[in-house]
Amino acid sequence: MSKTKIEWARDTWNPVVGCRKVSRGCQNCYAERMAARLARMGQWKYQTVVSGNAWNGRVNYVDNSDELLAPIGWKPSRVFVCSMGDLFHDDVPDTTLDAVFATMALSPRSTFMLLTKRPLRMRDYILSRWAMDDSDRVERAPQWYQHVTWLLDQGETLLGRRWDRAHAAAEGLDLAQPLPNVWLGVTAEDQEHAEARIPVLLTTPAARRFVSVEPMLGPVNLHDYLSTTWLPVGEAHCTDPAAGRVPPLDWVICGGESGPGARPMHPDWARALRDQCRRAGVPFFFKQWGEWGPLEDHIETGRRTAPVCLVKPDGATVRPYCQLDAPGHQMARVGKKAAGRLLDGITWDQRPEMRPC
């Protein structure tokens, strides 16, 4: 278990590390920077997934059972799965996904949050394991089903926790339903990627579905995804496919970019997203401003020498001082800590209800 400073989680668990960049949100990938540093420090897990300071496109997945089963022995937690890669990278085999989902199934007192930029792979995998009846499941998804049942058959020997079929039933473990403690999410850094990824997410069976608009690189309108949507029958792949009803997003996270090369976020983009969520009654979590904060919030704090730029409403950034009288918002590079996470003076920490521990 690794404690994390990521505001919406308590711990991270990395059964898979490594990645390949897929969209503009990946440009200044934090995990890539951290993996390169850990590789230089000699951590073998990261040495095969980076070349120099960059991802090399390879992934590394744990094959030792201690690390794979570790969350079963943890105290109840909110766990960000794969903060150092993307679990649904094409090169992660289904058998590894089966093992990861089996561990989460047997850790029902923790909530696991999976965030991907590859929702098609995620949906294909989830549908291949859950959208079938019991007899099909045994025949068509033997690794997933057998992995869980094998773990259950270990009984008391499993990390000191009593896990046999009777206890599984008492915990409400039902392999025919999406795991109640697993939340699925996608990143949507701009409108284009919101429209490409969120409909796929919303047609993937899951206990909770969320979107992380981070790093926010432009205005994002989620109106179509914050209330029930109707799809033509046959496209729904949801809990009520016959009716073609797709449930709304359960949670929206928003944040600006941090680290070297960070791109600023216009305050009005974050405000608009917050207001959309409030109108729809969907929990909104403002994670951070990132490296750049609104200039007016820092003008009195002695940081007037911080670099300043102008963010135009369409996302174009002008810097440094030239054209600062053009339409847009002045942002100061004060650093992530000083920029903080207040939006209009309020900390937005809303989240969906967790399964009671």
Ligand code: SF4
């Ligand atoms: S998908 Fe995530 S982990 Fe992979 S390169 Fe992009 S930002 Fe980094």
